[in-house]
Structure formats: structure tokens, C-alpha cells
Amino acid sequence: MKVTVLGCGSSVGTPAAGGYWGVCDPKNPKNHRSRASLLVSSATTDILIDATYDLRQQLNAIEQSKIDAVFLSHAHSDHICGIDDLRVISYHRGSPIPLYSNAATLEEFGGHFGYTFTGGYGGVYRPFLEKKTVAEDEKLTVGDIPLRLFPQDHGSCTSLGFRVNDFAYSVDVRDFSDAALETLYGIDTWIIDCAGWRREHSATHARLEQIEDWIEKLKPRITYLTVLTNFMDYDALCKELPDHIRPAYDGLVIEI
Template sequence: MTPKVTILGCGHSAGTPMIGNYWGACDPEEPKNRRTRSSIIVQSENTNLLIDTGPDLREQINRTDINRIDAVLYTHAHSDHISGIDELRVFRMKDRRETNIYGNAETINELEERYSYLFTTKHEGIYPKVLNSHIIKEHEFYSPYKIEDIDVVPYEQEHGTCKSMGYRFGDVAYSTDFLDLGQQALETLSGVKIWIADGCGYKMERNMVHATLDKLYQLNQVVQADKVYVSHLSQMMDYQTLKDELPDGFEPAYDGLVVNN
């Protein structure tokens, strides 16, 4: 069964408006242009699985009325996807248990290095260990992987300067932060009904790290998703303008959208 997937944030690294209330091409009067940093939550009957912990995590959790996170799955270690990790301390204090986090080796190693204090108990227990890490190994990519009661299929993506991970949950897949996809990723995505995909490259001829809209159109000829929600949107991508520009089957994402209601 496909779990419920909610977009907590669909913004690019700086969010919209950017600091200083810079809206770029976005209409400040359109509520769907207010975008926090990219993250989704995947919910089964018994499990709340958070994908990434960006700098807006606290706001995202509070406005979605979630009071428990069972596990966190990371796409990659860029700051706009990880720097809210410290907020997970609150669940340690409140629920008195450690949170399991998952990701590829590069991501988990970087998290353990940058946020080492969250992975050990310090000062004789005054600051207890918050996180338990689990590396999804390369031989586990492209086949079903279980996190609590949620089935996920991890796939590797090209993100220009590093690899990122995409994740498929039944009929829904999440591909944030990618430039291009290889054959095995496309095979994993095949048959998905709803695909949330990074289109931050927008109408540029070329972007070094993010897919352009043309790239998404080309890839979806293979993936054949019924609906593609374009995400990781920049301040140059106004909601209504983008909605008008996109062809049938493509729509801009927005914060709070439940993609499979």
C-alpha cells in the first residue's frame, strides 16, 4: 500500500521569499509562493517517516500537526536538506528515545562528522545520544528496503557535485536535487503514478546541479508518471506562471500539498 505523502517544503536552498523578503519573480500575494526548504513526510498507519531535515523543520512539523517522527531518511548532505537536524533533539527529550536515521554512506558519514554531538552521549548523560545511523549500502539500492512498516526503494541520482538518493514509496516517488538519472533509476521509477521531481533548473539552457523542465519532460517519457509535481522551486518560479507554462500532467508543488489524497 502506498503511504500518504505530504510536501512539507518545496523551496530551493534559500526558500521563498529569500532572506530580506526578496520574492524575485514570485507574486507575494500568492500563498503558494511561500516556500520552505525541500522536505516531505511519508505516513503509514503506524509510521511517520521524514525525508530530510532542512532549516525550516520546526515550522514544517508544527504547521502539519505532527507530534512524532519515527525515522528520518536523507537524500544527500547539502545544508538545505540537513541543517535542521538539531531539532530532532526535541523528540529525544519528549519521547525519551533515539531516532533512527537512514541514508547512503556519503551522507551518513558527513552527518556524523558535522553533527558528532548528536551521535554520542556527552557530559555523563546531561546531553544524551539523539540519533542512531543506518547506512543504505550500494547493494541495497534499487530493491525494496524496509523502514518500520514502510517499503521504500532507494535509487541513486546524479546531482552534479555529488550523488543524491531518490526514493520510491509504492505509487509515489521523490526525486529532489538531481541533474540526471541513470538507467537503473529510471527502471525503479517505471510505473510510478506520482513523481515529485526537482525542476529548479527551470528554463535555463543548463544548470550544473538541478534538472531543467526540458529534462523532466524527457525523463517522464520513460517514467510515464500520470502526474509530475515540479519541486525544489526557486524565487524565479512563480506558482501561477509556472502552472500556465507546464504541459498536461505536470504541476508546480506547494508547501502542504498531499500528493495522494
């Protein structure tokens, strides 16, 4: 089984619109970042986590034409606004793609993209997603991939985190409850949001100091930082961080 980091950027990507790179060196391909999303793949099953503005380019970059299920971490625009790119994949599949998330996320998503479940224009477009509501702490298996979900504090909403065997993915998180942290004990590899970086306070995203505290408790073998901003140059991060904490990059593949 493997995971592929389709994107590891912040909500604006790197470079941001207008060619804004911040401190990131444009000559380093690992500083070219699309919005944060992940593909979890086994021999038979491919699960997409989040559908970003950049989804079409992300899937085409790795020649990925099959998606068996989609999970949404939450309903902020940078995680859902590429959803229409799944229409063609659904049509080639011959049936709607199951879309999983908690009730609050699906309600907000449906307010913007309800036609994905019902079709539209008098039947011209058929439904290409099938709504699947899950609990925030649910355990389930999709195809042959076992998932354990856990709630995350994202400030303005609750996002979902995902554990697959000894791998975990925590995007758009500010803090964890004790119960959520319990879910993470025993992981080997962790990808976690670090858009808060070295701020004194962040209302929505984890800061490095917090992440280091969690790592001390959970003791994963390796942790990758995602949701990287334009103020986080790849090479500078590699020099600054200890060996067991690395920046992610678009296209990173991790065997799990």
C-alpha cells in the first residue's frame, strides 16, 4: 500500500496568483506546490482525500484515472472546489463515486454542490457522487483499505483526520482532543498540517512547537509537514528541521 502527496501547499498554492513566491526559490521543483490533498492506494483500491482547485492537474501529473472513493476532511473551498473534475472519472467508471464525510461537512458541501448527488439541467447531467455520512470517529473499510477517522479542531470547524494502519494524515488542524490523540498512538508515519509554522498564535493551523510536542508523545518514526506556505522554502526547512521531521512535496510517494 502507498500514499501519494498530490499537493502540499496552502490555500493559495506556491507560487500564489501573480507569481508570488514569498521566500521560496522558484528554481527548486519541490517549492512548486498545489493545494493539499492525498491519494491512498492499494493493489485494488484508490481513495482520494480532498478535491482541491488543482485536482485535474494533480491526477494527470501521476496518470491517475481511477478513484474508488473520496473523503473530505472538511468543506473549506480549497478542499472541495475541484470536485467537478471527478465527473469524467465517474462517467468512465459507470457509476457515482462514494463521497464520505461527517454530517456537518456534507451539509455544507451539499449547499454548494448538491447537483453532484442529484444531477442537473433536467437530466442532462447525471449524478456523479454518492453521499456517505460517517461519524467523526468511525472505523470502516473501503475496498481493501482500513480507515480509522478522528476529529480535529480546525478553529472554525471540525475537520477529519485519517489513520490507515500505521500511517496518519492530519490536514487543516489546530489542535487535538485527548481522545483523538489516543487514535494516533502507534503510528510510524504522519503527514500533518504546519501552516501555523512559527507564529505565536494560530487560530486555524498547527504551529511547529505544537507538532514537536505531539511527536514527543506519539513517537512516529517520521513526520512530514504539509500545508506549506510561501514563507517555507523547501531547502531551508530541510536544513532547519531534525531528520525525523521533513517537508512534504507534491508527488511524494510513501510506502505504508
